[in-house]
Amino acid sequence: MKNRDVFQVNEKYHQWLTQMGLMSFEQLMFNDIGCKIDNRVRRIEGCGKVVYLKRQFNTSIYKSIEKYLQGQYPHSKGFNEYTHIRFLQQAQMPVMDPIATGERRKLGFPRCGFILVEEVKGVLLDKCLNELSIEAQKTALLQAFGRLLARLHQNGFYASLRFKDIIVTDVNESSLVMIDRETRRIYPRYYQKIKAKISLNKSLHRIKRTFRAFDDHYMNIILEAYKSVSLPGRDEAVNR
Structure with missing residues (x-):
């Protein structure tokens, strides 16, 4: 059966x-363009812009089958990320701007894909937190991060968020602006206290694992800022 290319x-x-x-799927998916950052990412510069192209050359058929069994239509990671970012933008969340996405499908399964941002x-x-010497600026950034987490939960987005994102x-x-928003749950969902609590704890755990300076002082600043946002069931969400 013939391949079907999707290009948005x-x-x-x-x-x-x-x-x-x-302006084509083939050019962005397969051409040798820009500077290679790693096996998946390329940096492209021209006509007044710098953009990043993230490619996925092989997708898991098993994960696609799992999606079908769950009643969902499977897509490549880049296509999902593009869709997720568009929903974040609709909710007025600060996130990187997507330029294009595409994927090649065969027999109903995504075989490869990309996102350009x-x-x-x-x-x-x-x-920034490691290099800043002014405590007030560090505190303000941590507070902004806590409020951003709360706003994400408020709008039904529960993917974990790390400092490196x-x-x-x-x-x-x-x-603050979010980058790298790969997630399995691309659509916003209804607010639920238990989901907010799980997402908050997962975010803090992942930050602690990847950011050595993270301590109780940092965590308390984030939690206080999180609680300052009007959020249904917020006290339960931050009850650790």
Whole structure:
């Protein structure tokens, strides 16, 4: 059976993609373009923009079958991430801007795919916290992170969030933007206290595992900021 290629473009980037000659699935999925960052990611610069292309050359048929058994339509990781980001944007969440996505399907299964996103200029939150010497700025960033977590839960997004998933775009304003939003649950769900609690605990656990300086002081600042956001059942969610 013939392959079926799916290609979606964020209309605000249509002109840029045309100028760069990247207006097809084949070009973005298989061409040797940009600078190789690792086996999956390439950095592309041109026409006034820096973008990142994340490719997945093989998808698991078993995971696709699992999705079908759950009554869901399977997609490649990049396609799912693109869709998830669009839902985050609809909820007015600060997240990287997606440019395009695509996947190749055969016999109803995704076989490969990609996502193309614009670079977020700034510094990773974990690096920023390590380098800052002014405690008030550190506290403000941690508070902003706690409020962001609460807003995600408030809007039905429960994927865990780590410091390394955040770019600080303005230290003085404590402006944060999310990157790398791969998740199995791409659609927003109804708010549930138990899901908020699980997501909060998972996020804090993963931060503690990947950020050595994380301690009770940091955690308390995040939790107090989390509780400051109007959230149904918030006290139960932060009852650790």
